[in-house]
Amino acid sequence: MERVIGIDLGTTNSCVAVMEGDAPVVVPNRGGYKTTPSIVAVTEAGKRLVGHIAKRQAITNAENTVYAAKRLIGRKWTSPQVKNTLLASSFAIVEGPHGDVRIRLRDKTFSVPEVSSMVLQEMKVIAEDYLGGPVTKAVVTVPAYFNDNQRQATKDAGQIAGLDVIRIINEPTAASLAYGFGKGFDRTIVVYDLGGGTFDVSVLEIGSHGVFKVVATTGDTFLGGEDFDARIIDWLVKGFREEHGIDLRQDRMALQRLRDAAEKTKCELSSVLETEINLPFIISTGRNEALHLQRSLTRTVLEDLTGDLIARTVNITQQALADAKLQVAEIEETILVGGMTRMPAVQRAVRQLFGKEPSKGVHPDEVVALGAAIQGAALVEDRHEMVLLDVTPHDLGIMTVGSHFEQLIPQNTTVPTSRAKTFTTSRDNQTAVKILVMQGESRKAEDNEMLGEFVLTGLKPAPKGELEIEVTFAINTDGIVSVSAKDMDTGLAQSIQVTATSGLTADEIRNMMHNAQEYMVERRTDEAFETERQRAETLISEVEEMFPVVERVVGASDFGRDALAKARSVVERARQAVQRKETQSVREQVDMLERTIRMFRGVVSRGN
């Protein structure tokens, strides 16, 4: 049966998991890390960097390093979130041809799904290396608040990366799955997710038959571990300025080192009470000397520095409870998600808020990916008890007079579904009505996202409030929303079909897929050559080490001289093949080198 991978495509870090037997396991990347930074960069030489290597140059090559692309995915250029991101972004964000968002790296412009696809492709490669074969299907998680366009953009990113995204599931739902919820008992839980760049809190009602209902979800897309790091950096910079009168922020190399050190320090202080920050040669003074930075930071000081950030998460959590119309006492479980929840002060704050210990059985960095892997396996194995139902992520409705939003299909309604409601005209002798199809939870239409619009004309002139117009919303199994408006008097009707869009056309997606495939072929070719080159060089060293012994044993004979000459020729040919970067040729020479070594070993053993 085909393996399905579960991917937590995070704002700052991503994680991939697969099912091994009955248990999900997280797959480590080549560096041995279980999470991979969701960072993509292009070097001066045009080389693509993804993951840790991209993170390590994120400040020194800030203009060409994309981080937190998830904040932009599926958003329109005009959206307030994009404007906010523009203010804080070090890379160039530009308007795309379809009102979408594009990112400029060096001399090339990328769509946001394309950038996310590079991260997904990396996760795919990690899983393929682990499983030893190709992977084509995935379950990808998204925040519960993602709208249809954002979900579609995430699916497109998967497609560009060569993955068939068989299901998009909510992150808090995935986390709940990993904790084993949904198996025979009902629960009301809170998922407190403090990640690297965002904070999300969701209240879920979990039914005993696999129904995961997101009752409320809220958060802050600009609050996460990076803010905690920034506080440590501020503290270090301030201390250094007081001591030496130098602002380390002015030097990118120094700032990159500060950032790396701050993150490391923060992690260390989750397990120890005090740690030392040691950055030798952090900056040159211009007087032919370099200064060192050496300071100790205690957990208490870190908690003082970041106390307000933790307080913000508590306020947002209280807001989520208020949105869900639930009291603290009604929450039965609290799940901690995201690396930042390892911080003792964060755990303490959650414990104090809910009056009970949060669940900590599953690794907070991995829990979402594990849940996605569980769901992936359930889908392909047809285990109905574990299969989540597709639900509408937000309310769907239309705008009515006074800029009010009238809901037709509420959030969390399972699809397919259909709902109708009757409306009337708001002016006398009105002969046309404009239907604005919207998505969102706000009662104010302007706060929600517009999905489409159409006009129903030819209405019979009549006093306001007399005509009846029936508006019907229908969502099919593919998530396509159809909206129709019908004049009940004349039978005149008009309709529109709304398909979630990432802002990319089918042709664009095809081209991007093609580019991604080409990149993978090139990468695999390079890797294959590298493997052969390393084998060849190891064998060459071995042959060369044996030369003196072989020469001593058989060098005096014609056969020996002949054998040695042939061996030297093999070594030379192998070197030339490596120099020419011809994988096949190197492979052939590796074979010859192995035969030479076998022959040499025979000679040596006889000589002894």
Added chain:
Amino acid sequence: MSGDQRRPSQPLRGRVPLDTLESLESLRPSSLPPELGDLDFKWDDDLAGSAGARHPDQTTSKLELDLDLDEGERPTAVPAIPMDQFVAQAMAEVERREQAGADLLPAQPFDMRSHPPVASFGAAGGDSSFPPTLPSNRVLIAQIPSAISSAHIDPLSVDLAEMDIVRPEIYLTPTEPPDDVLAQDQRLTIAPTEAARARQNEALEASMKPAADRQDLSRAAMKDRYAMGDFTSALEIAETLLASDSADLEAQRYATSCRDVLTQMYLSRLGGLDQIINVVLPPEELRWLNLDHRAGFLLSLVDGASSIEELLDISGMPRLDALKILATLREQRAILLGSR
């Protein structure tokens, strides 16, 4: 040296149109500047009889200079073999010497009072065919440390860059120490050589001349440094010329060529882009080295798993600068290189 070995077979320099970047690129692969690419490399050595050593591209041709200098007045020899082979041979020699006499390289911290001066190239007992035989009046860089050793310098004040002193003679054979060695640190209280004094005077005179004259002098100096194999100085001058006129094609050519050769040199010293770097000195000992913040930054990126190429990618520094720093760190035994 025999002048009749130089027979022109190509148009004289200055008559060859090089007005487009395309033509520039097409001439670039040689490690020598394109207009010198057709030189007979044996014009100045005693190996004229060995025709086999001639570069395939270098048929009989005449050296042509911009300046009104007689070729015989040029102060040095162009290597007898193509530059890339020259560099490769030189690096092989470096490796061989390192293996044969690792004790020639001082361990850290480098105490110049306790270490004998590094043997000169000839004294190290190297292959007599390499480097090319030098005229007796030439001063080897390797002789400088002996002057330093008597200067009672505080070992901890020795600049990182000074460590280059013990090595350049292995692959460069200039007639005199390159500028940077003398100029890098005034704490090296060695008296300038005659040639250095002459150059200082030249520089003083140049500063008093009009800008156009100064540019001509700089251009000539760049070519001389290049011909001497002092690629670092040649590159510095080329970059100065480019700073005042970024469209200076000749300076661009020289700068590119110098960067190529220097990159090859440093890479050869490091063993290739795929070498994995490890920091071998503990942090407290690292502090004793006289490093700058760029070296400190590069060291901070070393994780024991990344290759040189990866480090170059993530450092954001110009490749040549990063390679130079890594090569120096290796010489200081701060880092160790190995296969993956």
